[in-house]
Amino acid sequence: MRDRTLWTWHIFAGVVILVFLGLHMTIMHLNGTFPTFNNPFGGEAESWRNVTARARSLFFTVTYVVMLGAALYHGLFGLRGILLELNPGAGLRKGINVGLSMIGLALFAFGAWVAVTAPGVMSRVGG
Amino acid sequence: MESHAHPNRLGIRGWVGGGRWGFERYLYTLHRITGLGLLTYFLLHIFVTSARVFGPASWERAMDSVSGPVFKAGEYLVFAAFAFHAVNGIRLGLIELGFAVGRPIEPIYPYATSVGRQRPLALAVMLIAGVLAVWGGYNFFFLD
Numbered sequence: 001m002r003d004r005t006l007w008t009w010h011i012f013a014g015v016v017i018l019v020f021l022g023l024h025m026t027i028m029h030l031n032g033t034f035p036t037f038n039n040p041f042g043g044e045a046e047s048w049r050n051v052t053a054r055a056r057s058l059f060f061t062v063t064y065v066v067m068l069g070a071a072l073y074h075g076l077f078g079l080r081g082i083l084l085e086l087n088p089g090a091g092l093r094k095g096i097n098v099g100l101s102m103i104g105l106a107l108f109a110f111g112a113w114v115a116v117t118a119p120g121v122m123s124r125v126g127g
Numbered sequence: 128m129e130s131h132a133h134p135n136r137l138g139i140r141g142w143v144g145g146g147r148w149g150f151e152r153y154l155y156t157l158h159r160i161t162g163l164g165l166l167t168y169f170l171l172h173i174f175v176t177s178a179r180v181f182g183p184a185s186w187e188r189a190m191d192s193v194s195g196p197v198f199k200a201g202e203y204l205v206f207a208a209f210a211f212h213a214v215n216g217i218r219l220g221l222i223e224l225g226f227a228v229g230r231p232i233e234p235i236y237p238y239a240t241s242v243g244r245q246r247p248l249a250l251a252v253m254l255i256a257g258v259l260a261v262w263g264g265y266n267f268f269f270l271d
Contacts (some may be wrong), residue, residue: 120183
């Protein structure tokens with residue numbers, strides 16, 4: 001894929017992150033200002049009851065997966081740009097492209113599995 | 128983005144030193160540093176929050192392992208880095224689309240650059256990021 005297309009996706013992913021990570025930061029870290037904003041049980045946003053309530057919501061599951069993909073792409077593509085500025089040879093350049101793509105796909109698969117799996121499911125199956 | 132046709136001969140020194148370039152060049156450096164910091168945090172965050180699939184005891188253990196004043200300060204730095212990176216990213220997007228750089232002019236001595244026209248936007252970015260950082264700090268350390 002041409003670098004210009006990848007760059008356009010990088011910008012687009014940045015806009016997605018701006019919206020969803022802004023929402024995530026508001027819920028998790030600005031709960032002093034917005035105490036009940038999507039923390040149905042009040043109190044700490046990271047308490048087990050609030051975490052499981054959000055995890056059972058389709059809206060939050062979808063936004064977690066979208067944010068995961070957008071943030072991995074935006075972050076790893078940014079890292080790729082930084083590394084390629086050091087002018088690696090063709091072999092190393094290919095290694096960076098393939099390596100970062102594999103890392104991104106593996107982390108996306110793992111993170112998406114966590115996001116769509118019911119909280120505590122591994123303890124119930126003895127994992 | 129750099130290509131082989133225009134190599135960054137200074138390497139890492141070329142990223143950190145602004146040289147004769149202005150204030151915006153240091154915003155570029157800060158954008159890069161905050162981006163790398165956010166990426167590092169995010170990769171760790173994926174593994175720490177995955178504890179939820181192992182149930183409440185595992186979750187509580189994971190949250191306890193990242194609690195305390197050092198982690199709270201670290202989380203605040205992540206929030207402040209996000210605030211700066213997001214607002215500066217909007218500035219970069221606007222400039223890439225041709226906003227806030229002024230109209231093209233003829234190169235007549237004394238030469239004018241678009242840097243002066245961009246400066247108010249850069250200052251506004253710093254102001255907004257600063258307000259968000261202070262607001263976040265108040266939430267982190269006084270309301271939480």
